[in-house]
Amino acid sequence: MKARKGLALGCVSSVIFVSLGCASTPPPRELLDARAAYNRAASGPASQVSPASLHDAKVSLARAERAYSEDEDPTVVRDVAYVAQRKAEMAEADAATISSRQQAQVAMERARMAQAQSAQTAQGQLAQARSQLATTSQELERERQGREEAEKRAQQALDQLAASGAQVRKEERGTVITMPGEVLFASGHADLMPGAKAKLDRIVDVLKQQGDHQITIEGHTDSRGTDALNMDLSQRRAESVRDYLVSRGLTEDKIKATGKGESSPVATNDTAVGRAQNRRVELVIEPLK
Amino acid sequence: MTRLPKCAWVALPLLAACASTPKPTERMASTQSAIREATEVGADRVPEAQLHVKLAQEQVQKAKELMDKGDNQRADLMLQRASADAELGIALTREQATKEQAQRVLWQTRELQQQQNPNK
Numbered sequence: 001m002k003a004r005k006g007l008a009l010g011c012v013s014s015v016i017f018v019s020l021g022c023a024s025t026p027p028p029r030e031l032l033d034a035r036a037a038y039n040r041a042a043s044g045p046a047s048q049v050s051p052a053s054l055h056d057a058k059v060s061l062a063r064a065e066r067a068y069s070e071d072e073d074p075t076v077v078r079d080v081a082y083v084a085q086r087k088a089e090m091a092e093a094d095a096a097t098i099s100s101r102q103q104a105q106v107a108m109e110r111a112r113m114a115q116a117q118s119a120q121t122a123q124g125q126l127a128q129a130r131s132q133l134a135t136t137s138q139e140l141e142r143e144r145q146g147r148e149e150a151e152k153r154a155q156q157a158l159d160q161l162a163a164s165g166a167q168v169r170k171e172e173r174g175t176v177i178t179m180p181g182e183v184l185f186a187s188g189h190a191d192l193m194p195g196a197k198a199k200l201d202r203i204v205d206v207l208k209q210q211g212d213h214q215i216t217i218e219g220h221t222d223s224r225g226t227d228a229l230n231m232d233l234s235q236r237r238a239e240s241v242r243d244y245l246v247s248r249g250l251t252e253d254k255i256k257a258t259g260k261g262e263s264s265p266v267a268t269n270d271t272a273v274g275r276a277q278n279r280r281v282e283l284v285i286e287p288l289k
Numbered sequence: 290m291t292r293l294p295k296c297a298w299v300a301l302p303l304l305a306a307c308a309s310t311p312k313p314t315e316r317m318a319s320t321q322s323a324i325r326e327a328t329e330v331g332a333d334r335v336p337e338a339q340l341h342v343k344l345a346q347e348q349v350q351k352a353k354e355l356m357d358k359g360d361n362q363r364a365d366l367m368l369q370r371a372s373a374d375a376e377l378g379i380a381l382t383r384e385q386a387t388k389e390q391a392q393r394v395l396w397q398t399r400e401l402q403q404q405q406n407p408n409k
Contacts (some may be wrong), residue, residue: 086373
């Protein structure tokens, strides 16, 4: 009986305890915070970008609300409300994470496109540069070939000239073509002999092929006669040759005529053969500097 | 046979619930795992996340104490709080990391655009 009484008392106190919880107490701070957190999350981007997390938060809040309305232990209500608040905050954090990730993806996509565009532009420029380079190389090659051919032709012409009786040699001062005096002039005269012109014509042809050159025509005599006479004769002979070359189309201001007299012999003046060698006209062809 | 008063049928299950709740070992394990994960993802360098991880750790400690006292139901609720805090710590850390990454990408993109269009 005593036991029954005690049990009944315990029973009553339990019911009282439960019904105290049942009393319409104001919602705990945790529940208020959870509601606020959920409302904030629900009105933000979470509903669009992280609906699953927001749903979790909603379920948690509903559980807290149920615990509160069904007068569960206040500690339980506070605990589940605490959890609900965290879930709502998590939904917001998830939404922010996804938004940032999307922003980064958009930016990366833009960067990728910009890079692709840049690469394309660079490739275009490179192709253009390559094409220009190729053109320039071709031009240079053509120029080089042209120059080589011209030099070859000029050399061939000089070789032909040598075959026709004129001497051709390379010296430091340039290419020197030597014509024997007898071939060009009668003894003691400065007028060209008719046969000389044909020979000079061949020289003109060669000179025309040499491109831009400065030509010096030097008249030389042997040592017979006075120096003054020889100097005068050699000067006039050089001028005769120059005048003829100009008449055949060579540029006058690039041709210089000078008389050297007997000052530059190439052989002895003691023999007839030597003297014949000394009587000569030299055409010195120097490249223009 | 002793008859129980009617109210006992109401009170007994409530009392029994307390006594029969098993130890929340599974939730304990998953919560501790979440705390570890939070630390691994770098919660220590995000103050707000760090705070929640700390709260989670404290709540795990309280849950252990409650389990020692045999209050498994309360321990389970405490672990639910701890778990929510640990997961929030992870979410906040990820949010921060992603924001920083996005910021870096935006800067790089801007720099790239400036390199391409220096006049702009």
